[in-house]
Amino acid sequence: MAIEPKFRPSAALRVTFLLFLVLAHTSYGGDASIQVGSVALSPDGKFIAVDVKKGNMSFIYKVAADSGIATRLTNATTGKETSPAFSPDGMRIAYVYWPGKGARSRIVMVDVDGLNPRQWSLSAVTDSSPVFSPDNKTVVFSRAELYGNDSPIAQPHAHAWKFYACDLDGSNIREITAESFYMVSSPSISPDGRSMVVVTEGLETNRQIAIYSLVEPGPPILTLQPHVPKEADHKNPIMTYPNFVPDGSVVFMAASNGKHGYDYDIYRVTVSTGTLEKLTNGNGYATDLRVSADGRTAAFLKWRKNWSGDLVSSQVYLLDLQSRETKPLNISGLR
Numbered sequence: 001m002a003i004e005p006k007f008r009p010s011a012a013l014r015v016t017f018l019l020f021l022v023l024a025h026t027s028y029g030g031d032a033s034i035q036v037g038s039v040a041l042s043p044d045g046k047f048i049a050v051d052v053k054k055g056n057m058s059f060i061y062k063v064a065a066d067s068g069i070a071t072r073l074t075n076a077t078t079g080k081e082t083s084p085a086f087s088p089d090g091m092r093i094a095y096v097y098w099p100g101k102g103a104r105s106r107i108v109m110v111d112v113d114g115l116n117p118r119q120w121s122l123s124a125v126t127d128s129s130p131v132f133s134p135d136n137k138t139v140v141f142s143r144a145e146l147y148g149n150d151s152p153i154a155q156p157h158a159h160a161w162k163f164y165a166c167d168l169d170g171s172n173i174r175e176i177t178a179e180s181f182y183m184v185s186s187p188s189i190s191p192d193g194r195s196m197v198v199v200t201e202g203l204e205t206n207r208q209i210a211i212y213s214l215v216e217p218g219p220p221i222l223t224l225q226p227h228v229p230k231e232a233d234h235k236n237p238i239m240t241y242p243n244f245v246p247d248g249s250v251v252f253m254a255a256s257n258g259k260h261g262y263d264y265d266i267y268r269v270t271v272s273t274g275t276l277e278k279l280t281n282g283n284g285y286a287t288d289l290r291v292s293a294d295g296r297t298a299a300f301l302k303w304r305k306n307w308s309g310d311l312v313s314s315q316v317y318l319l320d321l322q323s324r325e326t327k328p329l330n331i332s333g334l335r
Contacts, residue, residue: 036314036331039299040084040093041292048299049073049084049093050316052334060084060095062112063316063331070333073114080105083186086112087132088293092168094130094139107141109168120170129186133165133214134193134293140165140176140214142184163187163196165214176217189214190244191293195221197242197250206236209250211271226269226276230256238262241289243298248272251279251298251321253289258282266298266319279324285311296321299329 037058040049048063050070058080061070073093074081080098087093091112097119098105106121107130121127126144133140144161161184163176176196185199194215201207210220225237231254232238238255245251249270255262264286268277289300298319306312316329 035311036301036316038083038288039290039301039316040086041290041297041299042086043088043090043293045292045294045297047086048316048329049086049095050331051080051082051084051095058082060093061331061334063329065329068330068332070331074110074117075114081108083129085131088134088136092132094132096128096130107139107170109139118169120166129184131187131189133189134191137168138165138193138214139168140187140189140196142187163198163212174217176212176214178218185240185242188243188250188291190248191246195244197244199240199242199252207239209239209242209252209269222271224250224269224271224274226252226254226267226274228254228256228265228267228276228278230258232256232262241287241300243289243291245291245295245321247295251289251291253286253300258284260284266300268321279321280319280326286317287314291321 035053037051037053046065048065049060050063051058051060057078059076060073060081062073063070079100081095083096085094092109093112094107094109096105097108104124104126105128106119107127108117108119110117128142130139130141140163142161142163161181164173165176166173181200182203183201187196187198189196194213196212196214198210199207200210209224211222212220227234227237239252242250242252249268251266251268253264254267255264263282263284265281265283266279266289268279269275283302285303287301287303289298291298298321300317300319301314302317303311303314316331317326318329319326
């Protein structure tokens with residue numbers, strides 16, 4: 001299970017039903033039931049892949065970055081397609097597919113036009129968060145071999161997460177991490193293909209940014225626990241979605257106390273010195289940060305809440321990592 005930011009309801013949003021109508025209006029034609037759940041950027045920057053929730057299902061769309069016009073990637077009619085990732089050559093998309101109740105999620109690879117789907121995950125495990133190596137020869141992903149919960153009142157979920165790598169056809173699977181984690185974020189691979197960065201959390205350890213070697217698998221070669229101003233929890237900082245960028249730094253999301261609840265802003269940390277730089281200000285509840293291969297652009301989701309503080313819709317935003325300017329991507333065709 002990927003680590004998701006925690007959020008708390010905002011009393012300031014519980015004011016009037018009119019405010020609910022304003023917040024619920026989105027660039028997706030005003031349909032507050034539409035939720036974009038994850039994003040990915042193509043290597044050439046011309047397309048963005050998103051998964052769109054429709055009732056109890058979700059399907060992946062490709063969105064033209066210049067026009068915002070969306071088209072379905074596959075013809076699936078059931079289940080949930082999530083967590084898309086483009087291959088470095090732009091020819092393939094890997095994603096997670098969950099068939100439905102009683103099944104485990106698995107990884108599917110498909111041509112960028114939606115043809116030739118190939119599935120290679122085992123049905124007895126839960127696979128998630130596939131990403132390609134820069135040389136286009138390897139897929140790194142997380143796998144949970146346990147599902148359930150020791151508590152009689154808590155919802156069951158996947159845990160005992162580990163990270164693996166394999167060839168593009170699913171063969172030659174090898175374990176990358178020596179530990180087993182309670183929860184993990186999606187991984188990001190360094191531009192030279194030698195390292196992986198993730199946020200991990202154990203049953204007895206707090207969240208941290210961990211960097212692992214992909215050349216010599218084992219314990220992390222470096223861990224970081226950056227503390228952002230006005231952070232939501234000093235003992236166990238709320239941070240996730242780490243991304244390597246070409247200069248060797250890591251861009252990630254972290255929660256701080258804002259005017260109307262937690263703000264999930266974007267930060268850059270210099271790995272060698274721990275120097276922290278804030279790139280956005282006052283995002284509110286935001287998720288699914290992804291940085292382009294050239295390190296120039298980031299895509300992420302800002303969420304809107306209704307009058308009772310429930311999440312009702314999401315908006316894709318693009319961030320210029322040099323100018324720090326953000327702008328919404330208005331998407332059409334999500335029907």
